[in-house]
Amino acid sequence: MELATQVIALAEGPVEYRLERRGPGVVLMLHGGHMRAGLPLGEEVFADAGYTILAVSRPGYGRTPLATGTSPDGFADVVAGLCAELGLGPLAAVVGQSAGGPTAVALAARHPELVERLILQSAVGPVLWPDRRTRMGAAVVFHPGTEAVTWRLIRAMTRRAPGLALRLLLPDLTARPVAVVLASLTDARRGALLDLFGRMRSGAGFRNDVRATSTPRAVARLAAAAARVSRPALVIASRDDGSVAYDHARSLAGTIPHARLVASAAPSHMIWLGDDYPAIAATITGFLESGTVSPPPSTSR
Incomplete structure (x- = not known):
């Protein structure tokens, strides 16, 4: 099912997004490879809990050109600007799925005042990817x-x-x-x-995703960002993921200071289609309702 999106012109370039307003809490979705803002995946748990959903097409996907913040760090800053332009924040959570993980980590590290919690689902971590x-x-x-x-x-x-x-x-x-x-x-x-x-479509986005985490220098940057995340994090992944190996989840959980690792029993990358997803969804809801997050410490980017 394709949902309606719109494009906003920011100083850094155009960004395609979808905003579904519900309650005051906002969850930002950063989808993975071959995805865009109009294709929802794994959003029901947030919608059912009454959260407003902001989904963004990352560079090279949908109607967000590759030039709009090409790197995870660059696009994290673009997303922070988008939230300011839309009057949204702080975000109850930023959700990074698959290849959207590095941007979610960068956003939490670079803009802790904007992000209250980080949720990573089958996400690319500080490990060389792909093979x-x-x-x-x-x-x-x-x-x-x-x-x-x-x-x-x-x-x-x-x-x-x-x-x-x-x-x-x-x-x-x-x-x-x-x-x-x-x-x-x-x-x-x-x-x-x-x-x-x-x-699905790839546009120029998937080739850009590959460049973002396929070199030792890129992996080192992601590891450094993960280590700077001061917010609580929930890392969810399947041991049978053939696209993003479980080592990525272990590395993320071991590097992010306040992270919890949850192993999915799903037989593939698609944790949302596993038999145990109702239990994982309950874990996500509990994580979102786990109390007020204290203000972030003073940080510099």
Whole structure:
């Protein structure tokens, strides 16, 4: 399901966003690779709890151009400016999913006055990512000349050969045998995955994500940012994640000073489709309701 978005012109450049106003608390969603502000993922737990949701398309995705704050640090500052422009803050939580994790960490580290809590879901951490095979594949299938064709083919498969589409796409998401994962999916979960795959696009965003965490220098910057996070953090990941290895979650939880690590029983990167997600959602709700967060210490960027 694609939701309506809008574009705001900031000094740093245009930013696409979606704002769904509910209660006074605001949760910022920084989605992962191949996603954009109009594609909701894992938001129900926040909406059901009455939080206003602000979703932002990261650089290179949707209608946010790559030039608008290319790096996680740069875009974190852009998001802080967006919140100021919209009159939002402090944020009850910033949620970083998958490749959106580094920007969420950077935002919490650079703008502690804006972020009360940090939630990281299947997030890229201070570990080299992705592996060499994925980097090489991304350079080909998500090249500017082929990216649109790649996703047209995937959309066609999800409609005409859904079983084949899942068999081809799931190996990049799971460390388990694909047949085992397929057998564990209910019809509703199959449908949710196919709908999501059928709506994804990479633009220039995924290649930018790869550059952001694929060098030792980039990993060192992310580790330094994680160590500066002064806010409580909840790190959630599956041991069977085939896209972002569980080592990322362990590294994040071990580096962020006030972090709790929760292992999901989901058989893939998609923790939201695991049998234990209702329990994880309850953990998230409890984390959000865990009392007032004290003002941050004085920091410098």
